[in-house]
Amino acid sequence: MSAPTGPEQATTSAPKPRGPGNGRLAVGVALLVLAVTHQAAGHITHPVARVLDLLIFGGSGVLLIHWWRLRRGRYRADPTAALPGPSNLALTTGLIGLVCAFGASETALSPSGSAGLSDDERETVLGMGTLGAVLLSITALRIRYERRRPAETPAAVRTALPVDDPPASAQPLAAEHTALPVGDPPASAEPSPGPEHLPASTAAPDEPTPAGVTPIDATSQEAAADFLHDDARTVWAYRRYCARRQPQGISETSGRALLAALEPGDHVELIADAVATDETDLMDAADWKLDDAEPVVAVRTLRGWILIDRHEGEVVLAPGPADGGITVSTALATSRPDIGRAATLRTSDGRPFTMKVFFDERDGVDEKILEEGAGAYIRRLPEADAVPPMPDAAAFLAAAATRPAEPVRPSLPTDWRTAEEIACVHMRGLGFQDAETTPPGRDGGLDVTASGAVAQVKMPALPVGAPAVQQLRGTRPLTANHLFYSxxxxxxxxxxxxxxxGVALFRIERDGAVNEVNGHAIEVVRAGAAAGPDAVTVVSEAAMTRHVTAYADAVAARIMNATKHTDQDRTHEDQRYSGQWHRMVGYLHQALENLKERPSEFPSLRAAMIYYHHTELLAHVFFQELGVAYPEGGGVTDDDLSSYYT
Structure with a gap:
């Protein structure tokens, strides 16, 4: 179906709710007053009847007031949102049924009982009781129906995909994503000239937060953010989840359950708010709202779905495809927060269920991840045993450090991370062998730390003043050595x-050298393992370029070796579930694209290390998930004539 456009689309939008249901408040208060009046007036004398009166009228009044409070809170937060609680029809039927059932019960329990009633009156009481029971049964069925099915949407705006035709998500990827080179390596395998400038920054920047997106409130995250933000298996997907417009949050219990359910080697590609229930009509599920079924945290990993019930904490595993063979999108007239996709999946024990995940926008990154995998988007992957660890930037600097025989081209650091790495190398040369740069945003005012020294690094436009120096001394007053680099x-x-x-002052010069500024700095240098002016080294740009180029070529060689010596047809046949190969090949294609389009310059040495290490981790995901040894490859033999005569 084609989507309505222009004015036609605007006229088919869902109607706005009339209000939070103030009538429920009035009826609830009236029922409470009625219950108190019955108890005080003494019209009801039997103890069981008095208890029933409190439970039926008093309890109904309390529930109505509670529902009104929930509806008022939801209405104030979002007037277009679906409001909780039974419909007016269900409430009216239920109240009439309660009154009829209570009247019949109270008459039967009265001191005179039914013995003092005529035959006609006895039949009337019996009829009231029967009518009350029938109405209450109808009410229970109606409430169950309303919980399992969303509110009806006008036919004009129901534009879900027909079941007969597979949705876009079931179509194969574009041609360039379905064939991998198994013969000659691409141009990316040729030695690269390497970066020309390597002055340092932190990791590659994350994608910008979309306009209008507000991070999740800390109170709704509980303690989950602390460990999901720090775990390499979840940090990228969890950060994206927290940047949604109105995330429902992940509790500490749910976060722990998620980590426990992740298999070794697996990682999270997508986290979304969702609803789920037993198997139902997929077309109806496409128009579900956030409160139309059981709320769950839906987590898509490399290998399947992990669903965590928000109420009970139950974990449901649905291994295999992301869409169960077919997904159905929300009607085009539906607006956020109810935009999403529904799919029927099967648990690991074969039990079917229907789920709808909610997105901030149509055809956005989340939907592409659901269809194709996260290979082209993911910015953080867990480490793998088969992939060499990322080289330490400070160690690279130390390896590239030389005392030039002739003047070198000035290369004043262009960002704070490079300056920190130079300071770290200098401190190790002074004898503080365990010196390490601090993670971004968590340094507490310190940039380099060691067991016997701390340092701060500044790149101001003007000379550093006394307050900054004094602040460093007060940060850790019990540490033996305080070093300042500017x-x-x-x-x-x-x-x-x-x-x-007692703060040692050092200056990082334009040629990369580090010189002492005050007497205390001279004392620290003399006391170090590399004492005296001979300890001063210069890290030349050419030396850094050579080292980074060598690392980049080693990464490219490993990736291309695994690709060249792997039978792609066999990996396609050996996939764990239908569609797995297409999802995993996105990781390898992105790795090959990174090698082919490698930048000629990097903002920092650390950024270069991260770029190539992440590229290799991307490639490794493809081989790991399809059961191929990395970087040896598998399934391809060298069968040319010369290979048999060694």
């Missing part, structure tokens, strides 16, 4: 303060 020097007041409180 690319623009210090004021006279800063040098005087440093001498007074």
């Amino acid at each position: 690319t623009s020097g210090y004021t006279a007041a800063a040098v005087e303060a440093a001498d007074e409180i």
